[in-house]
Amino acid sequence: MFTDVFVTPFADYEFMRRALVGSLALALSGAPLGVFLILRRMSLAGDALSHAILPGAAVGYLVAGLSLPAMTFGGLVAGLVVALAAGAASRFTTLREDASLAAFYLVSLALGVTLVSLRGSNVDLLHVLFGSVVGLDDAALLMLVGVSTVTLVLMALFYRALVMDTLDPLFLRQTSAFGEFTPFLFLALVVLNLVAGFQALGTLMAVGVMMLPAAAARLWTRDLAVALPLAAAIGALCCYGGLVFSNETSAPTGPAIILAAGVVYFVSMIFGRAGGLLRLKRPRRHFEG
Amino acid sequence: MSAGANAPAIRLVNLTLGYDRRPAVHHLDGEIAPGEGLAVCGPNGAGKSTLLKGLAGLLAPLGGAIDFVGAPRRAAAYLPQVVDIDRAFPINVRDFVAMGALARIGLWAALNGAERARVAAAIETVGLVGFESRTLETLSGGQMQRALFARLIVQDQPIVLLDEPFGAIDGATIDDLLALIARWRAEGRTVVAVLHELDIVRRAFPQTLLLARECIFWGDTRDALRQENLLRARAMSEAFDERARECLRDAFDAKDKLHVH
Numbered sequence: 443m444f445t446d447v448f449v450t451p452f453a454d455y456e457f458m459r460r461a462l463v464g465s466l467a468l469a470l471s472g473a474p475l476g477v478f479l480i481l482r483r484m485s486l487a488g489d490a491l492s493h494a495i496l497p498g499a500a501v502g503y504l505v506a507g508l509s510l511p512a513m514t515f516g517g518l519v520a521g522l523v524v525a526l527a528a529g530a531a532s533r534f535t536t537l538r539e540d541a542s543l544a545a546f547y548l549v550s551l552a553l554g555v556t557l558v559s560l561r562g563s564n565v566d567l568l569h570v571l572f573g574s575v576v577g578l579d580d581a582a583l584l585m586l587v588g589v590s591t592v593t594l595v596l597m598a599l600f601y602r603a604l605v606m607d608t609l610d611p612l613f614l615r616q617t618s619a620f621g622e623f624t625p626f627l628f629l630a631l632v633v634l635n636l637v638a639g640f641q642a643l644g645t646l647m648a649v650g651v652m653m654l655p656a657a658a659a660r661l662w663t664r665d666l667a668v669a670l671p672l673a674a675a676i677g678a679l680c681c682y683g684g685l686v687f688s689n690e691t692s693a694p695t696g697p698a699i700i701l702a703a704g705v706v707y708f709v710s711m712i713f714g715r716a717g718g719l720l721r722l723k724r725p726r727r728h729f730e731g
Numbered sequence: 732m733s734a735g736a737n738a739p740a741i742r743l744v745n746l747t748l749g750y751d752r753r754p755a756v757h758h759l760d761g762e763i764a765p766g767e768g769l770a771v772c773g774p775n776g777a778g779k780s781t782l783l784k785g786l787a788g789l790l791a792p793l794g795g796a797i798d799f800v801g802a803p804r805r806a807a808a809y810l811p812q813v814v815d816i817d818r819a820f821p822i823n824v825r826d827f828v829a830m831g832a833l834a835r836i837g838l839w840a841a842l843n844g845a846e847r848a849r850v851a852a853a854i855e856t857v858g859l860v861g862f863e864s865r866t867l868e869t870l871s872g873g874q875m876q877r878a879l880f881a882r883l884i885v886q887d888q889p890i891v892l893l894d895e896p897f898g899a900i901d902g903a904t905i906d907d908l909l910a911l912i913a914r915w916r917a918e919g920r921t922v923v924a925v926l927h928e929l930d931i932v933r934r935a936f937p938q939t940l941l942l943a944r945e946c947i948f949w950g951d952t953r954d955a956l957r958q959e960n961l962l963r964a965r966a967m968s969e970a971f972d973e974r975a976r977e978c979l980r981d982a983f984d985a986k987d988k989l990h991v992h
Binding site: 481483599600602603605606608609610611612613614615616617618620663664665666669 | 787788789805809811814815816817820821822827830833834838839866886
């Protein structure tokens with residue numbers, strides 16, 4: 443009974459194994475990025491950037507049909523353009539980063555929806571927005587794993603710069619040549635992961651696998667060195683749980699994975715030892731000093 | 732070991748700093764000698780913070796130049812007026828203070844024994860022993876300021892720039908931090924500080940630049956803080972003139988960009 447639900451689907455069906463590998467890769471690199479997004483108070487920026495990817499993917503789709511490389515390349519270009527343009531606009535105009543990002547992604551999203559509906563049907567649009575993790579071919583799988591690897595290596599390599607840029611950007615800019623470069627590197631990694639995720643989970647769901655495990659992890663620990671791997675582990679667990687749930691109920695895989703992450707998030711919100719709700723219930727006596 | 736001994740002279744040549752062509756520091760000339768203790772005083776909006784940002788290399792001049800004679804542009808440790816630090820960030824005091832070592836160890840090297848000793852010594856100097864493993868959000872305002880000073884110590888730069896370092900700090904903490912500033916000066920470091928508390932200036936800084944967008948007085952502190960100078964500084968208008976014309980003071984110097992008065 444246990445193995446029927448939790449092991450057999452992956453042993454019997456290749457598409458389930460592919461879905462598992464692809465979504466695990468996405469969670470392992472995306473969730474730690476999410477922890478940094480939360481610390482930078484940019485939790486909604488991932489959401490904004492995921493919308494911004496759409497016109498690029500749409501142009502790729504219009505040119506080459508449902509071709510993964512074309513749509514990925516288009517999405518990557520669009521996401522990076524919006525991220526860099528919003529960053530530059532906030533540096534050189536009076537608008538702050540959130541306002542510029544909102545402006546750029548709204549225009550980008552509208553452009554994307556217009557482009558898709560000019561040529562395709564609504565079914566195609568749904569495919570771009572919500573993806574399908576059970577349809578991963580070799581190319582898609584290689585890209586997910588490749589993006590995950592590159593992201594983790596770059597995060598490790600520039601960990602110190604990422605932490606300092608998040609904590610005290612002015613200090614990094616004043617003392618190091620990496621001060622100007624680090625925010626752009628970070629945004630590029632976020633865009634890369636969102637683009638990789640849109641084939642597997644869809645543009646909207648890719649953000650969920652980034653943010654929900656990260657938010658849950660932050661509720662359990664105050665230590666960044668623990669939060670990063672914990673977020674990745676929670677993300678991986680949710681991918682597995684979501685796929686099992688989806689297989690049992692034939693719910694769509696993307697939403698199933700995000701719902702699984704949602705369950706972990708709400709449980710963490712109640713029981714989390716570093717800021718969960720339960721600690722409010724029974725305040726213990728204060729210390730002597 | 733100390734970088735203080737070879738502090739460079741800082742030469743300001745016809746320096747204009749500002750935002751959107753509006754000058755906040757206007758045609759400033761002068762030299763800060765190696766090992767000098769210079770207070771920058773003046774009313775709000777006089778360009779004091781702007782000058783420090785310029786010295787820290789965070790703001791490119793609209794005209795003129797800042798020259799660290801014979802030293803690299805990053806030879807200054809800078810404490811901004813408003814530190815944009817999210818205190819909820821999960822980092823403890825020891826790691827925070829160790830950030831000061833970045834310029835020496837870069838992004839990839841580990842803290843070696845000497846650097847760790849330097850961090851421990853800095854924490855002891857500012858009186859935060861016992862706080863090493865506590866996170867920033869558990870610190871009071873004064874303790875946070877001490878941690879920031881500890882980071883400046885670890886930076887070990889020949890020039891230290893402090894922008895209103897004593898806002899909302901109690902007397903005991905101010906005394907401790909002033910002792911630290913005196914030690915920096917004794918080590919041969921140049922200290923430039925924006926200050927509003929004139930008694931502190933008189934106590935700890937031999938030289939004063941009285942600034943009101945333009946230089947009102949630059950020299951011995953007792954002379955600078957005389958009543959007539961303070962009144963002249965106060966008379967400076969804070970608002971800029973919306974219909975200001977381009978400044979032609981440097982019209983003969985084609986290299987200078989024009990800016991609006």
